[in-house]
Amino acid sequence: MASFSLFLVILAIIAHAVYTLFSLVNNIRKARAIGLPYTLSPIHELERWAYVADPILRWYCRGYLLQGNGWPRWARFMIKDWHYEDKGRAHREYGPLFIVVSPSGMVCYVADSHAALHIGTKRRLFVKPPDKMSNYKMLEPFGPNIGSTEGDLWKIHSRIASPSFDEYTQKLVWTETQRHASTLMSMWSSNRGFEFEKGVYTLTMDVMGCVSFGQQADQNNDEKTRLPEGHSLSLLGALRGVIMHLPHILLVPKALLRYTWKGVYTAYVELDQYMDELLFQGMKDLSNGLDGARSKENLLKAMLRSSKENEEKGPRAVGAKVSLTNEEIKGNLFIFLLAGYDTTANTIIYACVILALYPDTQSKVLDEVGEFYKGEDAGDSPNKSSSEYLAMFPYLLAFMHEILRVFPVIIPIARQTISGQELTTRSEISGSESFTLPGGMDVIINNTAIHFSESYWPSPDILDPRRWLVRDSQAFDPSKPPTEEQEADIQKCVFSTQSNAKGTFMSFGEGPRACLGRNFAKVEFVAFFSRLLQNHRLEAGGDVNPRETERNLRLLSGGSPVTLIPPHSVDIRLVPRGS
Structure with missing residues (x-):
């Protein structure tokens, strides 16, 4: 009897391993079909297991973080809201849009202002993840609300x-x-x-x-x-x-x-x-x-x-x-x-x-x-x-x-596609590129990466309020002396969010x-x-x-x-x- 029970346990483990491997291979195939860069992770941050991994890895990696290099690559995507400590490093490595693939699914990370603006404005095409453990469902311990609902219910x-x-x-x-x-x-x-x-x-x-x-x-x-x-x-x-x-x-x-x-x-x-x-x-x-x-x-x-x-x-x-x-x-x-x-x-x-x-x-x-x-x-x-x-x-x-x-x-701005959706990235170097995400795919706008992008905020590590007092924040570099026009704007001291392009401040x-x-x-x-x-x-x-x-x-x-x-x-x- 004991031998038979052991056999069932081993069989269950093997079946689970085969299913996990099959799911991973299938998700890799889907990621390749999209055409975006992708990377693998045992789990991703939207899974329930991430709530277990998060406190353990934050404790274990604290010393590594204090070295100033962000998260170690092997742990990064298993941590809830890893974006702040990462400061856009993952996007500099994989690109403005990339996919994290795990056996349970795929997550597309976005650090392109044009794509982020499109996701933010098309609320019926990119909805909040319905899963109970998504960041928005975390806001529902007492009931649905304006921060967690979608569609006609959100309008009410x-x-x-x-x-x-x-x-x-x-x-x-x-x-x-x-x-x-x-x-x-x-x-x-x-x-x-x-x-x-x-x-x-x-x-x-x-x-x-x-x-x-x-x-x-x-x-x-x-x-x-x-x-x-x-x-x-x-x-x-x-x-x-x-x-x-x-x-x-x-x-x-x-x-x-x-x-x-x-x-x-x-x-x-x-x-x-x-x-x-x-x-x-x-x-x-x-x-x-x-x-x-x-x-x-x-x-x-x-x-x-x-x-x-x-x-x-x-x-x-x-x-x-x-x-x-x-x-x-x-x-x-x-x-x-x-x-x-x-x-x-x-x-x-x-x-x-x-x-x-x-x-x-x-x-x-x-x-x-x-x-x-x-x-x-x-x-x-x-x-x-x-x-x-x-x-x-x-x-x-x-x-x-x-x-x-x-x-x-x-930190996180998470959405999910309701059907196949096209996202376009824009770059002065490579021009425009378009990719189609399948329906039901999780998408996260990495606002920390956008806020620390040299493309949108020159010398982003420098904290300088003058960025918000000039007409064109993308042309203002706090590490350099301001131009005569910028100096005139700063002296006038008129605050405006119009100085930064839409999608660059989230x-x-x-x-x-x-x-x-x-x-x-x-x-x-x-x-x-x-x-x-x-x-x-x-x-x-x-x-x-x-x-x-x-x-x-x-x-x-x-x-x-x-x-x-x-x-x-x-x-x-x-x-x-x-x-």
Whole structure:
């Protein structure tokens, strides 16, 4: 009996090996038919096994990464979101478009701006991967949302959610961010051991709490004293726990998760309870007519109102969906929290460190902030629109976009072809080339490779906000003296994203699926630094080695499953300007 069982095990292993080999050979044949360069990997980053390989290989390869050569070739494609540490090396080796082939399938990587723009704008031809473990399905622990849906369903989400991001919301973001930045400023400047990263996360969470749900908080309060009745975690703590452990939540059955990763399960249950409570209160206020005018609404109530109005108008076609379910509204609440809290906070954290390490850049930001506050009641005028506020900070906006170019907080942009699709690459050397990808093929826009391409950004390793102040960013090389025309543009200091060709800056995406909250993020970033640096400046702590710190930031990421985060905390101090 034992011998027979052993025979079955050996037979199963042989059968699996034969099937794996057959699948690999078949996928190689398909890749060759496409005509693009290809390379082989035991697994690719969109497979479930990548969630197992990722933490192991990140730990094992850390020393190799610190040598400055990116990932070792044998490990590169088995790691989730390997693109940031790679900095375009794979594309310099294989080309602007290439294919990774594994036994389970193929992935096409794109670092050509023309092809990336085509993928971003043709949303019905290149859809988000439907697989449960894709990066977009990672955004659905509580329900479908505007960040994860496709086709007509996405249009419904967009129609209901988009009106919420209006001028009132932008002004509320400005006011709340400045209010919380003032509190953070007093705590930070008086405490040399202050963990500023934690303060920034709390600030963005509190801003989102107010803007999204009408909940105001005071950072001076200890997190435990701010716990609502019936909760063991704060909203911030629950959200953090969910974001950092999304693979566990999606892969492990909840009954098993409860006993194997108790802290993760608690965070999931707590956040779900928070959103149920917020949704119930919002619906109650709306039905009782307590929401009042739009000027008093938060994002949740605005979305509930929009959904109700769409339902009252009726479907455009018989049987068509016109409103969102409670699950879908919760899904959007989560995506709003994630985008407004996590991505903006990490952008601000990277910016704080870089300002402390780049005194000349910080000096220009301080000058601009100083000019802003020379005007009477500049920081508190209720009559200014958000666009008027932003227009006063062209250099700070240029700095923000340069931070997002060098540290693209949202790393992967994944799509899947619904049928055979033609992609065209354009090069000054080789001209145009076209390739047809088969239906059902995964495609990833490598925005880090695009941001670090010499073709689009001369001397891409140099962080220089002036790129965003000239008329043609592709002609501006920060390693060389600017031309007379470029110098004139820089002196005028007019920020514009029109200076860079479409498809060359992908941090907010391109086309109809571009980031809905990009203006939200700009307002929050500018409001934060305009208040924080009004009478202070940032400096690195005495034990911080500037060169080593920046090197580590550029060579390593923190390994978050959703966004790019710094690999470690940095001692950054807030000191009076004159000190």
